Amino acid sequence: MFDDSTLVEDRIERLHERLGKELFRVLAPVDVTAWKSPGEPVDFATAAEANYDPISSGDRWGPAWSTWWFRMKGTVPAEARGERVHLRVDLGFEGDWAGNQSEGLAYTTAGTPLKGVNPMNRLIPLTGEGLPATIAKAGEQLLDDSGAVELLIEAGANPNMGDYMNNPTDLGDLSTRPDTPVWTFGGADLVVRNESVWHLWLDVEVLWGVLKEQPKDSTLRATLLRRLEEAADVVDAQGIQEGADAARAHLAPVIASSAGNSAQIMSAVGHAHIDSAWLWPLRETRRKVARTFSNVLALASDYPEFTFACTSAQHYAWLKDGAPALFARVKESIAKGQWHPAGGMWVESDTNLPGGEALVRQFTVGLNWMERELGVAPTCTWLPDSFGYTGALPQIARLSGMTTFFTQKLNWSQTNTLPHHTFWWEGIDGTRIFTHFPPVDCYDSIVSAEEVFKAERNFKEKGRAKRSLLPYGYGDGGGGPVAEMVERARRFADMEGAPRVEFDSPDGFFDKAREEYPDAPVWSGEMYLEFHRGVYTSSAELKRGNREVEAKLAVLEWLGALATERGIDYPLAEVEELWQRALLLQFHDILPGSSIHWVNREARAEYEALRTDIETLIDSLLASRAGGGTGSVEALDGDSGQAAALAGSEVTVVNPSPVTRREVWEHSDGCSLIEVAPLSSAPLSALEVSPTNPVTCETRGSDIVLANGLVEVVIDANGLVSSILDLDAGGRELLAAGQRGNALSVHPDFPSCFDAWELQHQYKRSETVLEEALEVKVVTKTALRACVEVRRTHGDSTFTQRITLDADARAVDFEVHVDWREKHRVLRVGFPLALNARTDRSEIQFGHIDRAIAKNTSWQEAQFEVSGHRWALLEEPGYAVAFANSQTYGHDVRVLDAAAADRRGGVAFGYTLLRSATAPDPEVDLGEHTLRYSLVCGADLAHAHAAGLRLTQPLRETAHALETSAVASIEHREGDTLALIDAVKPADDGSGDLIVRLHEAEGRAGIAHVRFASAPSKVRATNLREKEAPEVAPGLTACSEDPSLYEVSMHEFQIVTLRVARA
Structure with missing residues (x-):
């Protein structure tokens, strides 16, 4: 017998096509009228009362993002009412992407939502079991006694944005969309699905698919082919409608065969x-x-x-x-x-x-x-x-x-x-x-x-x-x-x-x-x-909003803990709602910056609203604890004598971070060097200290030199940093020989796909370093602070950089204000270092991660752009440099090229500051941005954490005269591991208990000591949901000689949540 398998296979494909055309029997047309909502979507009641106009198949509707309501009326013939009848709707569907084009939701005339319609789900069942029976149980009938049916469909004229993930479009927002229709109405009718034909169509499809997966010479493939051939013979002889059941009988045994x-x-x-x-x-x-x-x-x-x-x-x-x-x-x-x-x-x-x-x-x-x-x-x-x-x-x-x-x-x-x-x-x-x-x-x-x-x-x-x-x-x-x-x-x-x-x-x-x-x-x-490495940087304003809102929520909850300690009402429900709003913005296409302009615009506005709403509650809590306003004082640590002493006093400094802050602080009365304890507040006069290492600013030839006895920074005539000396480490030079630090560079950014998502390796092969400056000048020169300002341009963009050194500081602070007008460019800043570091230690949530700097394997090479949070630490044996930032996530660290390194080599650290993709949002990142980052000389992990907190959780000034001590703090003792407090808040259940969350930050097992403002009646370790969970609890011991101090035994990077019942 000759091999006819190819012929039979072609025949089976044709059979499947023929069956697909016979799945439905049309019963009757449907009368359709339509009403376009004049603005944003309206409720059902409003739409039901509107005036509808006739619409026919082939009529256009839109524009993009508009809402239309379609009223559909028809009558099911009496002879078909015992069958399963469907309303079949075509809003103008194209392709098979169910959620990226026109789509709708059908309602009964009473306003009950029935079922969605999209290109892959066009049927609304009107009779039979399933949905119609469910609706009937609720007291509604989809058909009246005469067989008449009336439904309303709310439809969104959503444009097909899938075509614009690599190409700019004006369809991505209401304010820019063209005022023209985007869809062509396809009509609607009443149909009955021929169940036997539909099931045969699926049988053939599945078995045909299984057949194609079998080897050409396999017995199973031959068996499937012959059974399908037999089914085709039956259909050819008896017809599709008449022979469907008999054809299925030939296929049933192979479908039921054992796997x-x-x-x-x-x-x-x-x-x-x-x-x-x-x-x-x-x-x-x-x-x-x-x-x-x-x-x-x-x-x-x-x-x-x-x-x-x-x-x-x-x-x-x-x-x-x-x-x-x-x-x-x-x-x-x-x-x-x-x-x-x-x-x-x-x-x-x-x-x-x-x-x-x-x-x-x-x-x-x-x-x-x-x-x-x-x-x-x-x-x-x-x-x-x-x-x-x-x-x-x-x-x-x-x-x-x-x-x-x-x-x-x-x-x-x-x-x-x-x-x-x-x-x-x-x-x-x-x-x-x-x-x-x-x-x-x-x-x-x-x-x-x-x-x-x-x-x-x-x-x-x-x-x-x-x-x-x-x-x-x-x-x-x-x-x-x-x-x-x-x-x-x-x-x-x-x-x-x-x-x-x-x-x-x-x-x-x-x-x-x-x-x-x-x-x-x-x-x-x-x-x-x-x-998708570009999402660490795209839509920089959303990254900034996220950092700031997270920080403000931490302040709000800490103040809430102080308030509840004294019986002041804490708005738990309001705070939960604020969290819900912030968490929504962290969705994996919002915060990463991979959405259309409408989404980005609304997210920016929502971050601004969140800032305002959180600050309103913060100020309310401050006022409540201070007795109602400026000059009315209550000491949050309960010392009424201190409260009296503070009445009518000057500015109050609030440190909402969990580390001691010694820094130069700008406030409404000027600039001061202060030292303030963790999670506390006090009057400015009680915190001011004299600098041990004041700053000097001098000219050395064409260079400007900033120094404070700990660090010396040299800025050349073009505003680039030509030298950073760690004077406390014997004058060690941090920059690689002949290199410049804080150099901005602009690179082409044309990814091969996914414009906003992708940052691809080829961008590094071309760069323009912004070397020429329009102006370099000293803008601040005091014993507490020296600051140099540099102005530059590139294309239509302008850049104002500031380089600052403070008294007693080991950190050099950098700021760049950018009016960014580029398209398909990426802005970076780099620091080539004379440092033989092997790993990039980057902060992540509740710890850090070490990534190899050398690219010796494909896994390492693929990590040419990585994410980190507030800091990164680069370390060689005996010495380390930290970088901290205010809002940036994407960075890289690479081994210096041979031409840029001395005989000992070195590494180059760089932040990716801005991108300028054009899809799906053609305007993302255009506009003004202010970005801050720091370099910390001779740093360790504690310095890195403190530097990150300084940039992301600034000291606060309040007119409310308050003095507080920490309700909970880490009391570091010799030999203890580095532990950090992440949250101090009222318990979610409204019990008045205090929740303190901390984590081990060093990456080693050890002991941490937690001190409470007063001796608790009970301290329990819980899970993150504030419920006792002994299987994950740390060792927790109250110190017998001090009932306010607890010893917590922690493993590396362990998160510990303590639930504190107050005495």
């Missing part, structure tokens, strides 16, 4: 990744949540075995506020065990950029809300799309009650691939969390045969484990799973030659995976994404 004992098992979990903002604004995400959740609920009512996992407490909160009926149905689905809240976080945040306490609050605020409103506290950390994962995350997640971690983003890395799919991820402190990457390499599978077999081939644990997770459902802009995906999964339940697919939940999968693979390998440290 065998060695088959991999894939846990199919329905999912809808909804970016809280990205190529659409926050207001649109609120509607996306309702559309997607309604679709999921409809699907769940049709398939009892279907399961769905969904993250982000913020999204549920939006649903509760905007669609309470849907929210109630979600809670019912949770109770049934079909819907599984996951993630536990307020939003799926970035994890590299938020501070440690903010990452803690992502979990605690999110989990508290979910437990309170949904009745569950998830245990799976579900973060599929963030741009790399900090090494602090395992400990933060575990201390929040999470037990597992899921992502897929690391498969986007462009150089190296992690060697595991299932493993234990170990954080910087040694905490481990059971982790899984789905080998399907996505979070939005459609459960195609191609994807299922790809996952089988990819799975790196083959032979050791059999289970993997298969997340499926349209995502990014929402949409979620559809019936076809569930049906494909059903067919993969137990089929010869294919992996087994079973419906499961995240917890169900992880329980089974951990049971079968308890000795999974360990990956230690951060999970660096070798991609």
Whole structure:
């Protein structure tokens, strides 16, 4: 017999096409009228009362971001009312990206939300079981006795922004969008889906897909081909409608054949990744949540075995506020065990950029809300799309009650691939969390045969484990799973030659995976994404806003702790709302700067509003503790004698940071050198000290020399730093021979893809160093401070740099004010150092990470741009230099080129200050910026931390006359490890207890001593949710000779949360 397989295969493809054209029977047209909302979206009641005009297929509607309401009326013929009838809607759909174009939500005439519509989910069931039955139980009928139906659809004319991730567009904001339609209405009709044909179409699709994955000469491939051929013969002979059931009978045995004992098992979990903002604004995400959740609920009512996992407490909160009926149905689905809240976080945040306490609050605020409103506290950390994962995350997640971690983003890395799919991820402190990457390499599978077999081939644990997770459902802009995906999964339940697919939940999968693979390998440290490195810098104003808001919230909570200590009311609910607003802005496409102009504009405005709102509460707390206003005094440490002495006194200095501050401080009365204890306040006169090392400023030829007995800085005629001497280290020169420090450079920035996301290595091959200065002048020259100002230009941009040296300071401070007018350029500042450092020690949340400076491996070479928080420390044996910054995250450290180094070599440290991508926001970063950074000579870890705090948590001036001592502080004793307090706050439960959070900052096990302002009645170690958790508790001992002092035994980088009941 001749080989006719190619002919038969072509025939099967044709059969699938023919079946796809016969899936629906049209019953009747639908009369459609439309009304365009004149501004932002309106509520249902307003839309229902509006005047609607006829609209026909082919009519255009828009413009971008406008909202239209479509009223659809039709009548189901009597003979079809016993069948399952659908309203089929086409708003003008294009392609298959469900959440990045026009989409809508259907309502009954009573205002009940029914179901979303998008290009991959166009049907609204009107009769039969499932959604219509659910609505009927609630007292509504979708069809009246005559078969008439009337629905309203709220539709968003959202533009397809996916075309503009590399190209600028004016579609990204209301203020710039063209006032022209963007979509063409496709019409609507009443249809019946031919169930037999639909199921045959899916049978053929799945088996055809399995066939293509088999070797050409395999028996299974031949068997599948012949069974499909037999089905085609039946259809050809009997017709599609008449022969569908008979054709399916030929295919049923192969679908029901056993997969065998060695088959991999894939846990199919329905999912809808909804970016809280990205190529659409926050207001649109609120509607996306309702559309997607309604679709999921409809699907769940049709398939009892279907399961769905969904993250982000913020999204549920939006649903509760905007669609309470849907929210109630979600809670019912949770109770049934079909819907599984996951993630536990307020939003799926970035994890590299938020501070440690903010990452803690992502979990605690999110989990508290979910437990309170949904009745569950998830245990799976579900973060599929963030741009790399900090090494602090395992400990933060575990201390929040999470037990597992899921992502897929690391498969986007462009150089190296992690060697595991299932493993234990170990954080910087040694905490481990059971982790899984789905080998399907996505979070939005459609459960195609191609994807299922790809996952089988990819799975790196083959032979050791059999289970993997298969997340499926349209995502990014929402949409979620559809019936076809569930049906494909059903067919993969137990089929010869294919992996087994079973419906499961995240917890169900992880329980089974951990049971079968308890000795999974360990990956230690951060999970660096070798991609999207530009997000450490893009949208600098958002980075600044984030740092400042985090710092202000810390001040607010510390003052709240002081207030509650004295019985003053603390606005817990208001503060939680402030945190929720700040946490939303840390979503992984907002804070990283990878969103459209509308999102960035609103985020900048929200940061400004947060600053104002937090400061209002801070001032209120200060006034409350001071007795109501300037000159009315109350001593926060309870000493009324001090309070009386302070009445009518001068400016009060507030140190809201957990370290002693000795620095030159500018205030309303001038400039002073002061020393102030941690977390305390006092009148200025009590804090002023005389400088031991005053500053001098002199001219030496064409150079300007700043010196204070500890450090000498030489600034050349072009305003570049030509020398930094550490006079306390024998006059050691810090700059590499012949090199200049604080040199600004501008580089071309044309990534090959993902404009705002990507900073690619080639930018380093071309640079313009800003060497020429318009002006160099001394602007401050006192015994306390000397400052030199330098002005430069490049293209249409202007730069004003300031170089400052203070009395008694080992830090040289730098500031650059930029009016940035470049496009596709990156601005950097560099310091070539005569320092034989081997590692870049960068601060991350609750600790630090050491990264190799030399690029000896592909893993090291791929880290040519890395993220860090407030400081970096470069150290050779016996000597170190620290860099600190006010808002910058992206930096690099490299070995100096041979031409730039002396015989001992050296390293170059550089901050990436600004970028100027043009997509998806064509104006991102244009405008004025002020960036601050410092170089600290002869530094250690404590100096680095103090330098970072000085730039990010400034001393505060208040007119309220207050004197406070710390309610809790670290009392460092010889031999103690370096510990830092991260938060002092009232307990979340309103009990009046004090919460003190600290961490070991040195990276070694040791003892820390915590002193309280007064002896507590009880101190307990808790988890991050402020609940006792003895399995993670440190050694905690009250000192017998001093009841206000406690000894805390800590392991490296351990986070410790103390709950303090006051006496």
